[in-house]
Amino acid sequence: MAEKGISQAVIGRLPRYYRYLGELKTQGVERISSHELSKLMHVTASQIRQDFNNFGGFGQQGYGYNVLYLHNEIGNLLGIHKKHDMILIGAGKLGQAVVGYINAKDMPYSFKAAFDINKDLIGTKVGDLPVMSMEDMPSYALENHIEIAALTVPRTVAVETAEKLVACNIRAIWNFAHIDLRVPEHIEVENVHLLDSLMRLSYNLQRHQDAEAKR
Amino acid sequence: MAEKGISQAVIGRLPRYYRYLGELKTQGVERISSHELSKLMHVTASQIRQDFNNFGGFGQQGYGYNVLYLHNEIGNLLGIHKKHDMILIGAGKLGQAVVGYINAKDMPYSFKAAFDINKDLIGTKVGDLPVMSMEDMPSYALENHIEIAALTVPRTVAVETAEKLVACNIRAIWNFAHIDLRVPEHIEVENVHLLDSLMRLSYNLQRHQDAEAKR
Numbered sequence: 001m002a003e004k005g006i007s008q009a010v011i012g013r014l015p016r017y018y019r020y021l022g023e024l025k026t027q028g029v030e031r032i033s034s035h036e037l038s039k040l041m042h043v044t045a046s047q048i049r050q051d052f053n054n055f056g057g058f059g060q061q062g063y064g065y066n067v068l069y070l071h072n073e074i075g076n077l078l079g080i081h082k083k084h085d086m087i088l089i090g091a092g093k094l095g096q097a098v099v100g101y102i103n104a105k106d107m108p109y110s111f112k113a114a115f116d117i118n119k120d121l122i123g124t125k126v127g128d129l130p131v132m133s134m135e136d137m138p139s140y141a142l143e144n145h146i147e148i149a150a151l152t153v154p155r156t157v158a159v160e161t162a163e164k165l166v167a168c169n170i171r172a173i174w175n176f177a178h179i180d181l182r183v184p185e186h187i188e189v190e191n192v193h194l195l196d197s198l199m200r201l202s203y204n205l206q207r208h209q210d211a212e213a214k215r
Numbered sequence: 216m217a218e219k220g221i222s223q224a225v226i227g228r229l230p231r232y233y234r235y236l237g238e239l240k241t242q243g244v245e246r247i248s249s250h251e252l253s254k255l256m257h258v259t260a261s262q263i264r265q266d267f268n269n270f271g272g273f274g275q276q277g278y279g280y281n282v283l284y285l286h287n288e289i290g291n292l293l294g295i296h297k298k299h300d301m302i303l304i305g306a307g308k309l310g311q312a313v314v315g316y317i318n319a320k321d322m323p324y325s326f327k328a329a330f331d332i333n334k335d336l337i338g339t340k341v342g343d344l345p346v347m348s349m350e351d352m353p354s355y356a357l358e359n360h361i362e363i364a365a366l367t368v369p370r371t372v373a374v375e376t377a378e379k380l381v382a383c384n385i386r387a388i389w390n391f392a393h394i395d396l397r398v399p400e401h402i403e404v405e406n407v408h409l410l411d412s413l414m415r416l417s418y419n420l421q422r423h424q425d426a427e428a429k430r
Contacts, residue, residue, distance in 0.1 A: 011415060011418055011419070012411075012415055014414070014415075014418060015408070015410065015411035015412075015414040015415060016395075016408075016411060018414065019393070019411070041395075042395075077418060077421075078414045078417055078418045078421070079414075079417040079418060079420065079421035080414070080417070082421075084417060093308075093311055093312040093315045093316075094312040094315070094316055096308055096312065097308040097309040097311065097312035097313075098312075098409065100308045100309070101308075101309055101409055101410075102409070102410070102413065105410060107410065109413055109417070147420065148416065148417070148420065171420055171423070171424075172416050172417070172419070172420040174412070174413060174416055178234070180231075180256075180257075186423065186427075188416055188419045188420050188423060189416075190412055190413070190415055190416035190419070192407065192409065192412055193230070193231075194313065194316055194317070194407065195230065195316075195317070195320060195322065196227075196230035196231060196234070197230075197389070197405055197407055198317065198324055198389060198405070199229070199230040199233065199293045199294075199295070200226060200227055200229075200230060200405055201363065201387050201389055201403055201404075201405035202293055202294040202295070202299060202324070202363070202387070203226055203229060203292060203293045203294060204226070204387070204403045204405070205294065205362065205363065205386055205387040205403050206292075206293070206294035206297075208386070208401065208403060209386075212401075
């Protein structure tokens with residue numbers, strides 16, 4: 001569970017601020033007003049100020065925000081000052097894609113090992129990572145103080161696999177299985193439910209077309 | 216843009232209702248009260264009733280909801296009564312994983328073709344799908360009345376690729392590139408920003424650990 005008082009909606013917007021500020025930094029922009037940032041990000045300036053006020057405001061609004069400072073501060077909130085070694089559970093196509101995507105980014109997150117129960121996959125590689133047997137996962141996770149695991153296993157085994165992760169002191173599960181995990185309060189779960197995402201797109205498309213048909 | 220008056224937060228919850236109702240249907244459950252559904256889904260019964268009231272309520276609360284009817288109705292809202300042929304733009308690892316994931320589901324969404332600019336990939340296959348040249352995309356999309364495209368290209372080319380899709384009457388873009396697309400109002404975009412998702416997880420983990428350290 002996150003800190004009380006800051007909604008998950010606000011937290012959900014932090015990575016997007018971080019991304020835009022990173023781009024401004026790359027472009028050499030030193031200061032930006034909430035109004036300029038609002039035009040760039042297509043959100044209202046008042047939303048930006050409200051969001052930032054949850055974290056103390058990040059500096060004077062009249063002079064605009066210091067881009068470098070703001071980027072750093074939001075990065076710190078997101079835990080980006082710290083290296084995060086992660087493991088992958090499920091070395092199939094989706095897992096391979098997730099590892100490739102994340103390990104290619106210049107970010108403090110990186111996968112260090114992959115685990116699977118499929119004997120055909122054990123001993124192969126996912127990118128540079130060795131695929132090990134799930135039997136070796138507990139000792140690896142404990143010895144390397146792994147806190148974050150990505151779960152890219154079929155939904156039929158996701159719940160039991162999550163229980164194994166919890167038993168190895170994993171604190172955060174990035175869940176790609178299309179099922180809601182039931183884990184103890186002290187475990188963070190972030191879901192990437194691809195089918196739910198596609199259904200939302202399909203819903204919005206349908207409504208749009210219905211509205212057009214009524215015109 | 217979706218129908219006015221129904222928030223994207225409510226719409227975002229519809230696929231989850233659909234998923235749970237599908238499971239209840241499979242288990243042979245015929246009726247369920249908002250209270251029982253609330254316990255199962257770990258949301259309040261009042262939230263469920265409020266969400267459903269956006270769509271006319273779906274039947275009497277006193278007698279509980281008819282599972283089959285409710286599953287169908289939500290499916291209709293989500294556009295699931297209709298077949299959706301889709302195309303993949305970007306046949307790299309992430310694209311391959313997305314096609315494998317979606318085409319394996321027993322759902323009306325399916326990818327019919329994949330396109331890439333990489334000559335090494337053109338002529339190969341993604342699952343059962345031929346990978347074609349991006350030059351052939353416009354005629355394919357127009358002839359087959361494709362409405363939904365998944366965009367799994369690098370962020371550096373995502374914006375220009377989205378413009379090409381819009382020019383071919385694509386109405387909905389499922390965007391996996393880590394950049395916000397700028398498209399005309401009549402185009403729906405649903406983002407799967409994997410890095411943003413991982414950063415949210417990292418934020419919540421960090422806050423949790425900070426709170427524990429203070430105890």
